[in-house]
Amino acid sequence: MARVYEAIPIAEGFYWVGAVDWGLRDFHGYATHRGTTYNSYLMTTPSGRNVVFDGVKEPFVDVMLSRIASVVDPASVDVVVSNHAEMDHSGGLPGLCTALSPSRILASQAGVRNLSMQLEGFGGVTAVGDGETVDLGGEQVVFMETRMLHWPDSMFSYLPSRRILVSQDAFGMHLASAGLFAHRVGRELLREEAGRYYANILLPYSTLVTKLLSKVAAAGLTLDIIAPDHGPVWVEGRDPGPSFITGLYREWAAQRPTRKAVISFDTMWKSTEMMASSIAEGLEAGGANPVVLPLHGSHRSDVASELLEAGALILGTPTINNNIFPTVADLVAYLRGLRRQNLVGAAFGSYGWSGEGVKQLSAAMAEMKIDLLHPGLSIQFRPDGSTLSACRELGSAIAARLAAGEA
Numbered sequence: 001m002a003r004v005y006e007a008i009p010i011a012e013g014f015y016w017v018g019a020v021d022w023g024l025r026d027f028h029g030y031a032t033h034r035g036t037t038y039n040s041y042l043m044t045t046p047s048g049r050n051v052v053f054d055g056v057k058e059p060f061v062d063v064m065l066s067r068i069a070s071v072v073d074p075a076s077v078d079v080v081v082s083n084h085a086e087m088d089h090s091g092g093l094p095g096l097c098t099a100l101s102p103s104r105i106l107a108s109q110a111g112v113r114n115l116s117m118q119l120e121g122f123g124g125v126t127a128v129g130d131g132e133t134v135d136l137g138g139e140q141v142v143f144m145e146t147r148m149l150h151w152p153d154s155m156f157s158y159l160p161s162r163r164i165l166v167s168q169d170a171f172g173m174h175l176a177s178a179g180l181f182a183h184r185v186g187r188e189l190l191r192e193e194a195g196r197y198y199a200n201i202l203l204p205y206s207t208l209v210t211k212l213l214s215k216v217a218a219a220g221l222t223l224d225i226i227a228p229d230h231g232p233v234w235v236e237g238r239d240p241g242p243s244f245i246t247g248l249y250r251e252w253a254a255q256r257p258t259r260k261a262v263i264s265f266d267t268m269w270k271s272t273e274m275m276a277s278s279i280a281e282g283l284e285a286g287g288a289n290p291v292v293l294p295l296h297g298s299h300r301s302d303v304a305s306e307l308l309e310a311g312a313l314i315l316g317t318p319t320i321n322n323n324i325f326p327t328v329a330d331l332v333a334y335l336r337g338l339r340r341q342n343l344v345g346a347a348f349g350s351y352g353w354s355g356e357g358v359k360q361l362s363a364a365m366a367e368m369k370i371d372l373l374h375p376g377l378s379i380q381f382r383p384d385g386s387t388l389s390a391c392r393e394l395g396s397a398i399a400a401r402l403a404a405g406e407a
C-alpha cells in the first residue's frame with residue numbers, strides 16, 4: 001500500500017488512521033456546515049498482531065490503508081473491531097478487510113446481525129458480549145454495549161492499559177479539521193458542533209445517555225483519552241479534556257428548559273412572517289431570548305440545534321391547499337423523531353381561504369408532547385394592529401411561563 005497519508009500518533013501504540021471529509025454538507029438530513037472526519041484507530045501490540053478500531057466511509061478506504069501503512073505493515077493487522085455498523089464506518093469494511101485479511105472481525109451481537117444484512121457476502125464476524133474482556137495480541141480490550149446510542153449495534157471499546165475509550169459516535173461531532181485534538185479547537189466551536197451533533201443524532205436517546213454516563217462512572221473507568229468516530233479526540237490534562245464533553249452530555253441529556261424560545265416558520269406573502277416578528281417582540285419584552293429561524297433560509301437541523309438548549313418552540317405556517325406548508329411539515333417530521341422533552345410552545349399563521357394549517361400544526365405539536373399555551377393563533381390574510389398585538393401577547397405569555405419554569 002502506497003504511503004501517501006500519515007497516521008497521527010495519539011498515545012503510545014495508538015494512532016489515528018481515519019479520513020477528513022472537508023466537503024460533506026449533508027449527513028442523512030443533517031446539515032454539516034463544517035464537514036466531518038471518519039475516525040479509525042490503529043493499536044499496535046507487543047505481539048505484532050495489530051488491531052484496527054472502526055472503518056471509514058467507503059470512498060476513503062485507500063486513505064485509511066495508506067495511514068496504516070505509515071506505521072505498520074497492513075498485513076500485520078490481525079483484528080478489526082466494528083463498534084458501529086452505520087455505513088459511514090461500516091461502508092468501508094469490505095474494502096478494508098479485503099486489503100488487510102484480518103483473522104477476526106469483532107462486533108456486538110446486533111453488530112454481527114447488521115453487518116451480515118448490509119454487507120453482502122461479508123460473513124465471519126465474531127460477537128463480543130457486554131462487559132467482555134478480550135485479549136487482542138497481548139492487549140486487553142473491554143467491550144461495553146451502548147445499545148441505541150445511537151444504533152442497536154453500538155458499543156464502546158475500552159483499552160485499560162492506555163485508559164482510552166473508543167466511543168464510536170458518542171462524544172463526537174461533524175467537524176473537519178487538520179488538527180486532531182479537541183484542545184486545538186476553541187471551546188465555543190466544540191460546544192457548538194458537539195451540541196449540533198447531540199441535537200440531531202443523540203437527543204432521542206437522552207435517558208440512555210444519562211444511564212450510560214452513570215454506568216461508565218460505576219465501572220470506575222479512567223478516561224485519559226476519548227477517541228470518538230467523528231471530530232476531535234479528547235485528552236485528559238489538556239483544556240478542554242474528556243470531562244468537558246461528558247459534562248455537556250450530562251447537561252444536554254437532562255433537557256432542562258431555558259428562557260430561549262425558538263420561532264420557526266415559513267411564509268407565502270409575509271403575513272406569517274409579520275406574526276413571527278411580533279411574537280419575538282413579545283418574548284423579548286417578557287425577558288425571554290427569541291431565536292427566529294425562517295425556513296426559507298434555515299435548515300431543519302439548524303432549528304433542531306437551536307432547540308437543544310431552549311425552553312419553547314413556536315411554529316408558524318401558512319395554509320396551502322388545506323394543509324401545512326411543506327417546509328413546516330418537513331420540520332415537524334424531523335423534530336418529532338428527535339423527541340425533545342420539556343418544551344412549551346404554540347402554533348401560529350395566516351391563511352387566505354380555509355386555515356387548516358395552524359390547526360394541523362397545533363395537533364402535530366401536541367402529539368410531540370409540547371405544552372401548548374395557545375390553541376393556535378390563526379388569522380385571515382394580512383395581520384392588523386390588533387392581531388399583531390395578540391402575537392406580542394402570546395410571546396409575552398410564553399416568556400412568563402419560561403421565567404416561571406426557571407424560578
Ligand code: FEO
Nearest residue numbers: 084086088169229
Ligand atoms: Fe457515524 Fe451513526 O454513524
